[in-house]
Amino acid sequence: MSATYQRIVLASRPKGQVTPANFRLEQVPMPQPGPGQVLVRNHYLSLDPYMRGRMEESKSYAQPQPIGETMIGGTVGVVEISNYPGLAIGDTVVGLLGWQECDIADGRQLMKVDTRAVPMSAYLGPVGMPGVTAWYGLNRICEPKPGETVLVSAASGAVGSVVGQLAKQAGCRAIGIAGGPEKCEYVVAELGFDACLDHRQHADLGSLVRALREVAPQGVDGLFENVGGACLDAALACMNPFGRIALCGLIAGYDGQDIALRNVRMLLVMRLKLQGFIVSEHMDAWPQALAQLGKGVATGRIKYRESVAEGLAAAPEAFIGLLAGRNFGKQLVRLA
Numbered sequence: 001m002s003a004t005y006q007r008i009v010l011a012s013r014p015k016g017q018v019t020p021a022n023f024r025l026e027q028v029p030m031p032q033p034g035p036g037q038v039l040v041r042n043h044y045l046s047l048d049p050y051m052r053g054r055m056e057e058s059k060s061y062a063q064p065q066p067i068g069e070t071m072i073g074g075t076v077g078v079v080e081i082s083n084y085p086g087l088a089i090g091d092t093v094v095g096l097l098g099w100q101e102c103d104i105a106d107g108r109q110l111m112k113v114d115t116r117a118v119p120m121s122a123y124l125g126p127v128g129m130p131g132v133t134a135w136y137g138l139n140r141i142c143e144p145k146p147g148e149t150v151l152v153s154a155a156s157g158a159v160g161s162v163v164g165q166l167a168k169q170a171g172c173r174a175i176g177i178a179g180g181p182e183k184c185e186y187v188v189a190e191l192g193f194d195a196c197l198d199h200r201q202h203a204d205l206g207s208l209v210r211a212l213r214e215v216a217p218q219g220v221d222g223l224f225e226n227v228g229g230a231c232l233d234a235a236l237a238c239m240n241p242f243g244r245i246a247l248c249g250l251i252a253g254y255d256g257q258d259i260a261l262r263n264v265r266m267l268l269v270m271r272l273k274l275q276g277f278i279v280s281e282h283m284d285a286w287p288q289a290l291a292q293l294g295k296g297v298a299t300g301r302i303k304y305r306e307s308v309a310e311g312l313a314a315a316p317e318a319f320i321g322l323l324a325g326r327n328f329g330k331q332l333v334r335l336a
């Protein structure tokens with residue numbers, strides 16, 4: 001085992017768009033696990049849009065990421081040394097070990113996972129936090145009923161791809177919004193959505209609304225919102241009476257862009273329910289969601305795609321790409 005390992009810390013807070021200069025790669029001494037702790041070698045790091053919010057100092061649902069400390073992040077890896085009776089050398093574990101090749105952790109904070117039927121990396125995607133996010137927002141907030149129409153933005157991504165597939169399994173019509181013809185083609189042909197709208201083809205709100213009405217002529221009953229701005233505004237214009245909106249993310253505004261809405265009156269006139277949610281505040285739902293998602297991936301009923309950056313040093317560019325839509329499916333970094 002080497003005496004050092006690499007990690008990436010937050011070097012500075014972004015002003016507008018994130019740049020590589022906001023991060024610093026460091027070589028640090030390998031720690032030794034104490035009683036109850038294990039040493040984990042991370043095989044994959046998950047890159048997620050929420051990290052952008054943590055880079056800010058402003059008020060949010062979570063504490064800001066401190067400058068000079070390892071960037072927060074979900075990981076899956078293998079135990080190399082164990083002083084914790086519940087974990088053995090060679091076990092695969094999911095944790096929040098951050099942007100680094102290795103770390104020690106309290107054994108109780110790691111979740112041992114079975115990689116016989118579900119690949120290790122899927123525990124950071126459809127059978128992990130993004131999958132549970134899709135499951136929770138769809139089932140607990142959109143409450144889909146057979147025959148209804150569910151619309152999801154960022155439809156080819158880690159969360160959106162699962163939303164549409166679960167909506168189809170619930171007997172709904174699934175409509176996606178995604179960026180570019182290749183993503184839209186994948187959403188329909190591979191994931192089985194009924195239609196997918198390319199938001200990049202529509203420069204103004206009116207054009208987006210007209211196109212959405214064409215692919216969803218029966219209106220939208222459940223909206224799973226990942227983007228905000230024009231996508232949310234267009235979707236509001238197409239909502240049916242008593243529709244439900246799960247406000248999951250507003251990625252169009254994460255760099256501080258103005259994401260004001262023009263169709264807010266639809267909330268009133270269509271008597272809509274809109275609820276924001278943070279998946280980590282609903283731990284009671286995780287076991288049921290993970291059981292269904294794990295079975296879905298193991299049997300091939302839930303399909304997924306990954307964009308994998310190679311090596312820790314590639315993480316900043318991959319993260320910047322994720323925020324700009326250059327990822328195609330779940331964005332990961334392979335570390336081992």
Ligand SMILES: NC(=O)c1ccc[n+]([C@@H]2O[C@H](COP(=O)([O-])OP(=O)(O)OC[C@H]3O[C@@H](n4cnc5c(N)ncnc54)[C@H](OP(=O)(O)O)[C@@H]3O)[C@@H](O)[C@H]2O)c1
Pocket residue numbers: 048049050129130133154155156157158159160177178179180183199226227231247248249250251252253277278279280322323324325326327328329330331
């Ligand atoms: N509430 C929660 O607990 C929770 C948990 C997890 C994730 N989330 C949120 O869920 C959303 C999706 O996360 P994810 O991990 O699945 O990411 P993702 O969809 O895999 O990747 C982000 C995607 O957002 C789209 N995007 C970025 N900027 C956009 C813009 N200006 N207009 C339209 N689309 C844009 C891009 O897709 P296109 O190329 O298709 O436009 C990009 O690929 C994010 O908003 C995230 O913050 C919330």
